[in-house]
Amino acid sequence: MPQHLIRKLDHCVGLSGDDQDTLTRLVRDVAWFSADRDMIDEGAAVRQVSVILEGRACGYKQLEDGRRQIVAYLFPGDLCSTPFVFPTIINYSVRSLTSVRVARIEGQDILSAMQRSAGIARAFWLDTLATAAIQREWTANVGLRTARERIAHLLCEIMTRLRAVGLADRDSCTLPLTQEDIGETVGLSTVHVNRILQDLRASGLITLKRQQLTIPDFAALRSAAHFDGSYLCHPRPDLDRKYAPVPQQFATAMASPALS
Amino acid sequence: MPQHLIRKLDHCVGLSGDDQDTLTRLVRDVAWFSADRDMIDEGAAVRQVSVILEGRACGYKQLEDGRRQIVAYLFPGDLCSTPFVFPTIINYSVRSLTSVRVARIEGQDILSAMQRSAGIARAFWLDTLATAAIQREWTANVGLRTARERIAHLLCEIMTRLRAVGLADRDSCTLPLTQEDIGETVGLSTVHVNRILQDLRASGLITLKRQQLTIPDFAALRSAAHFDGSYLCHPRPDLDRKYAPVPQQFATAMASPALS
């Protein structure tokens, strides 16, 4: 059932057929959410892992005065929480951006699957690693880049991640975000997001219409954003020997061919 | 040897005496760094976990044009990388802020210790969870708070974390950061950091002189920063039943008494 998850994990780590079957059988039930609904509330004690099957969601934090920061996007194959500790208190909220289907897996079942299969354990560890790397990159993105770079970087990341799970055509994907959402992601006002998007359009770097994002020349947008996608995928250990001595080349290798 | 690590893990999770001994025995060797040296380079393949024993360090990312973003501070008891995957490619650099002593633990040794002891595994999982929570909070801090709030928030966090490992007096601690460092942490220019610090001093919220930070009225700074420290410590599972139904109270409980 959680095909995107399996695909994602297999893509980075390699998963045996047995492990893939095991993951499929773990799913207890499937839940539905319509768009713009809170799926998990900050402070909740969570005993299951929710895997996004279909649709898009985001994680966010909110201050009492209403200011909101989106801290993560959740696409098919992504987990809504860490799969290691149960119950766990979540300190962000998860909200659907479109209608969303999630598979729920009992925390204890994940833990015992990890205990029985080193491959599964490794896969979830690497996935967690990648999630942490994304979060670090977001911190840097908001703190260090100009408004234009930030938005370009975000779009590069989204496109790359969607491609990794087969949800983007060659150069386009759906982007069910309002300009307000984007602003709350990269720390800019709605008005300013609008102007930057216009600018990116005028520069021929993107097309964005009816929630359809197209990046005609990915390399161009990437360099406008200083985007290096290597943080999105951690190499399987057996590939390490090839790349470790030349980390710079590794970075470029991971960044380009996926979207060449 | 890694007393701060043990103390931190025990504080949140509870560690049996056996587990504490095990951790101590894992340490293979101890390394020294003087101030302002790169301890780990972005892109390196890491096979050990480095535990900070003494001193302060930071994790940072740098663009080709020189812009730098600090993405983490590492204090005694903190790990320089995730303890789950070896070898692992690190996508940020670690640099000492003062002279630093680190204990190196072989990755394989950690993994087998986790396999032998559920308590140790749980402890590292929770620590990883906390690290991820800090990173999320930093993203939100830079993205949605005002300059004044950002800096106040950072100072609250640093003080709280240092207290948790016993490195702060009642209301003061050392802060071996230049104003440039602070700026690169919260996404502000050095000049502006200077002005905000003056403002915080003038408001009586902090004293900062010769790398000594004092927060005379923590509650005041906390409210100026909208700081809620609950993200810094994840409750031990056996405490969950008490707190889960009233997450808001839990949050306040974690935030205040440590510094009352």
Add this chain to the structure above:
DNA sequence: CGCATCCTTGATTTCATTCAAGGATTGTGG
């Protein structure tokens, strides 16, 4: 068709950066 949400645009104000230079502190070598 009509309402609501979202996008767009211009004008203005606020916040933060940059530029520039002087002062303090720390550390180093004579």
Add this chain to the structure above:
DNA sequence: CCACAATCCTTGAATGAAATCAAGGATGCG
């Protein structure tokens, strides 16, 4: 122990980037 250099902190003035305010237009939904 003092002088000097280097780094860091501080301050002012000018510029620039982004937020805010305000209003009109497009789009999609019921």
